[in-house]
Amino acid sequence: MTPAGIEEQKGTPAEKRAAWLLLSPALGAIGLFFAVPLIAALLLSLTDFDIYALADPRNTRFVGAGNYARLLSDPLFWKVLRNTLVFVAVGVPLTLAASLGGALLVHSKLARWRGLFRTIFFAPVVTTLVAVAVVWRYLYHPRYGLINQMLGFVGLPPIDWLGDPAWATVAITLLAVWRSFGYGLVIYVVGLQSIPVSLYEAAQLDGASPWRQLRNITLPLMVPTTLFVGVLTTVGLFQIFAEPYVMTRGGPLYATTSITLLMYQQGFRWWNLGNAAAIAFVLFALIIAATGLQVLVRGRKSA
Amino acid sequence: MVRELVPEFERRHPGITVEVQQIPWTAAHEKLLTAFVGDATPDAAQLGNTWVPEFVSLGALEPLNARVTASIRKDSFPGIWDTNVVDGETWGLPWYVDTRLLFYRTDLVAAAGVPWPPKSWAEWRTAMEGIKRHGGPGKFAILLPIDEWQQPVIFGLQNGAGLLDGAGRHGAFRDPRFKEAMAFYLDLYTSELAPALDLQGIANMYQQLAEGYFAMVITGPWNLGEFRKRMPPEMQDRWATAPLPPPEKGMPHPGLSLAGGSSLVLFRQAKNPEAAWKWLEYLYEPAQQARFYELSGDLPARPSAWKLAGLADDPRAVAFLDQLGSVAPTPKVPEWEQIATRVAECAEQVMRGGRDLDEALAALDADVDRILEKRRWMLDRAAEEGK
Numbered sequence: 001m002t003p004a005g006i007e008e009q010k011g012t013p014a015e016k017r018a019a020w021l022l023l024s025p026a027l028g029a030i031g032l033f034f035a036v037p038l039i040a041a042l043l044l045s046l047t048d049f050d051i052y053a054l055a056d057p058r059n060t061r062f063v064g065a066g067n068y069a070r071l072l073s074d075p076l077f078w079k080v081l082r083n084t085l086v087f088v089a090v091g092v093p094l095t096l097a098a099s100l101g102g103a104l105l106v107h108s109k110l111a112r113w114r115g116l117f118r119t120i121f122f123a124p125v126v127t128t129l130v131a132v133a134v135v136w137r138y139l140y141h142p143r144y145g146l147i148n149q150m151l152g153f154v155g156l157p158p159i160d161w162l163g164d165p166a167w168a169t170v171a172i173t174l175l176a177v178w179r180s181f182g183y184g185l186v187i188y189v190v191g192l193q194s195i196p197v198s199l200y201e202a203a204q205l206d207g208a209s210p211w212r213q214l215r216n217i218t219l220p221l222m223v224p225t226t227l228f229v230g231v232l233t234t235v236g237l238f239q240i241f242a243e244p245y246v247m248t249r250g251g252p253l254y255a256t257t258s259i260t261l262l263m264y265q266q267g268f269r270w271w272n273l274g275n276a277a278a279i280a281f282v283l284f285a286l287i288i289a290a291t292g293l294q295v296l297v298r299g300r301k302s303a
Numbered sequence: 304m305v306r307e308l309v310p311e312f313e314r315r316h317p318g319i320t321v322e323v324q325q326i327p328w329t330a331a332h333e334k335l336l337t338a339f340v341g342d343a344t345p346d347a348a349q350l351g352n353t354w355v356p357e358f359v360s361l362g363a364l365e366p367l368n369a370r371v372t373a374s375i376r377k378d379s380f381p382g383i384w385d386t387n388v389v390d391g392e393t394w395g396l397p398w399y400v401d402t403r404l405l406f407y408r409t410d411l412v413a414a415a416g417v418p419w420p421p422k423s424w425a426e427w428r429t430a431m432e433g434i435k436r437h438g439g440p441g442k443f444a445i446l447l448p449i450d451e452w453q454q455p456v457i458f459g460l461q462n463g464a465g466l467l468d469g470a471g472r473h474g475a476f477r478d479p480r481f482k483e484a485m486a487f488y489l490d491l492y493t494s495e496l497a498p499a500l501d502l503q504g505i506a507n508m509y510q511q512l513a514e515g516y517f518a519m520v521i522t523g524p525w526n527l528g529e530f531r532k533r534m535p536p537e538m539q540d541r542w543a544t545a546p547l548p549p550p551e552k553g554m555p556h557p558g559l560s561l562a563g564g565s566s567l568v569l570f571r572q573a574k575n576p577e578a579a580w581k582w583l584e585y586l587y588e589p590a591q592q593a594r595f596y597e598l599s600g601d602l603p604a605r606p607s608a609w610k611l612a613g614l615a616d617d618p619r620a621v622a623f624l625d626q627l628g629s630v631a632p633t634p635k636v637p638e639w640e641q642i643a644t645r646v647a648e649c650a651e652q653v654m655r656g657g658r659d660l661d662e663a664l665a666a667l668d669a670d671v672d673r674i675l676e677k678r679r680w681m682l683d684r685a686a687e688e689g690k
Contacts, residue, residue: 048677051336051360051361052637054339054340055360055361056362061680141504142504144506162503163499163500247503249503251503251651253648254648268333270641
């Protein structure tokens with residue numbers, strides 16, 4: 001994938017100066033609004049800056065890696081990390097499958113009312129989560145909820161979706177998938193539209209079944225799109241916040257607390273800003289690692 | 304709503320104009336903190352009385368001992384007044400009050416034929432068992448949201464537990480008095496007298512009480528108005544309020560509840576402290592408190608204002624008046640709110656996670672000690688410097 005044919009642009013010193021001059025406003029903005037806060041947050045994560053420090057800066061102690069050490073020795077952090085990994089590990093494949101499935105349906109020539117389905121699938125992405133949460137809380141309600149009534153209909157016992165720590169993680173993941181798969185679907189539809197129709201026509205002449213066409217044409221050609229949607233979804237799910245925040249406030253028993261929610265609680269509920277900054281950096285490292293891993297794996301496969 | 308009280312004040316004090324800024328209660332704490340950091344605090348404000356210790360430790364408030372006269376101090380609820388006192392100094396005037404007690408269905412209690420109102424935990428429990436028996440399967444005696452810290456803390460305070468040690472340096476939840484209270488509380492779930500629901504799991508408390516899913520709930524004065532509004536018409540003469548029972552017969556009745564509410568404070572950075580104090584004194588007058596009750600439904604902080612507002616004739620409000628004579632503040636450390644959530648989590652761990660109570664309380668104390676580490680460091684440093 002190296003951009004072949006593009007040689008390094010060489011310019012005169014005057015041109016270089018002009019280039020720097022033209023770039024400087026953008027670089028300045030990046031420096032001011034990205035690099036400076038990043039460095040400030042890094043320094044913050046090395047102190048115990050909290051509400052007492054707001055009163056008097058003398059109340060700040062430099063703790064070195066203390067926040068990080070405390071985080072790593074805190075069982076709550078590991079629980080929250082595990083929750084987040086579950087959100088990602090379960091949510092990403094589900095989202096990809098739902099997005100691709102929906103895209104195939106919407107794209108299919110056999111399907112009717114394609115525009116309607118596209119709207120229905122995309123609606124959750126643009127609906128306010130607070131409104132969505134009210135409806136989903138009712139769907140999940142142990143006594144009145146539609147889901148439990150349907151379970152009862154097929155003879156299954158009711159589940160306390162948001163009250164039982166074991167199920168709450170699942171319930172929040174399902175909500176997150178439902179809410180975000182429409183976005184991936186739109187990207188997949190664009191990807192499907194870019195596949196030349198001639199490939200399918202040739203395959204049909206060779207007598208390939210629709211299933212073989214899917215396996216041997218559509219899926220291989222969707223790999224780059226899948227990588228793109230996968231990275232987006234992974235980054236999104238690592239930062240999952242609004243769903244547990246409005247549905248469960250992170251409960252029961254922290255079963256749905258994500259890293260971002262923990263960071264929010266530490267920072268803006270308890271004002272332990274040093275601690276919150278440390279959590280932010282751990283999350284940052286995790287996302288970089290996960291994204292790098294995905295690109296690496298897919299890159300090796302396609303090579 | 305305070306705006307309605309401004310014209311009368313400005314008429315009395317021609318030189319002073321009052322500018323009122325309203326902020327939603329949920330955003331108030333954060334907004335005032337930010338204002339403090341940004342050096343933009345108002346001259347005076349209304350604070351939740353549990354926030355007072357936090358703002359005191361920030362050095363944001365003006366001490367009021369020199370201004371508070373005997374006539375101001377008189378005619379207040381002592382437990383509520385106490386929430387405004389930190390280290391012997393007064394930092395706020397009570398503005399309105401809030402506490403928790405029992406709301407219950409009179410017909411369900413009567414139908415169960417249990418002695419009422421209960422005089423001790425044991426009588427109360429017996430009454431709950433009777434109600435549960437009468438209600439049958441799928442019905443409960445009491446609603447206690449499992450993620451609310453208020454109930455276990457109330458029972459602990461009633462039983463004489465200090466929650467923290469004297470100086471607020473360490474947690475004291477392993478205290479047998481707290482353990483006993485916690486055991487009483489948790490047993491209400493295990494005996495299925497209370498449903499194992501958290502706040503999110505309660506779809507509509509008013510409807511559930513109306514259909515008899517449970518017969519009582521521990522809640523606060525805002526529900527006096529809500530019950531009138533949201534309970535169906537045929538239920539309107541079938542609910543009442545009662546103060547909380549103490550742990551043992553013969554102990555002072557009612558048992559303790561929380562001294563909640565809101566306070567009027569003066570900020571240290573006030574530009575017009577004298578004028579602001581006049582405004583606070585005015586708001587604290589019984590007549591203004593009574594008017595504010597009529598405007599907002601918030602219960603007045605001065606007993607004499609209750610008579611003015613006609614609350615002394617409303618039996619449902621009188622239970623609150625009774626309860627307010629027996630309220631205690633939560634520990635006055637800025638970290639209290641954080642500690643309180645841990646108390647609820649501790650109860651939840653035993654109830655839902657099957658953890659052993661002793662073990663959970665020991666873990667709670669360890670957690671609380673970690674939260675208070677900074678406070679200990681600061682107290683030690685202050686002592687060091689004081690030498």
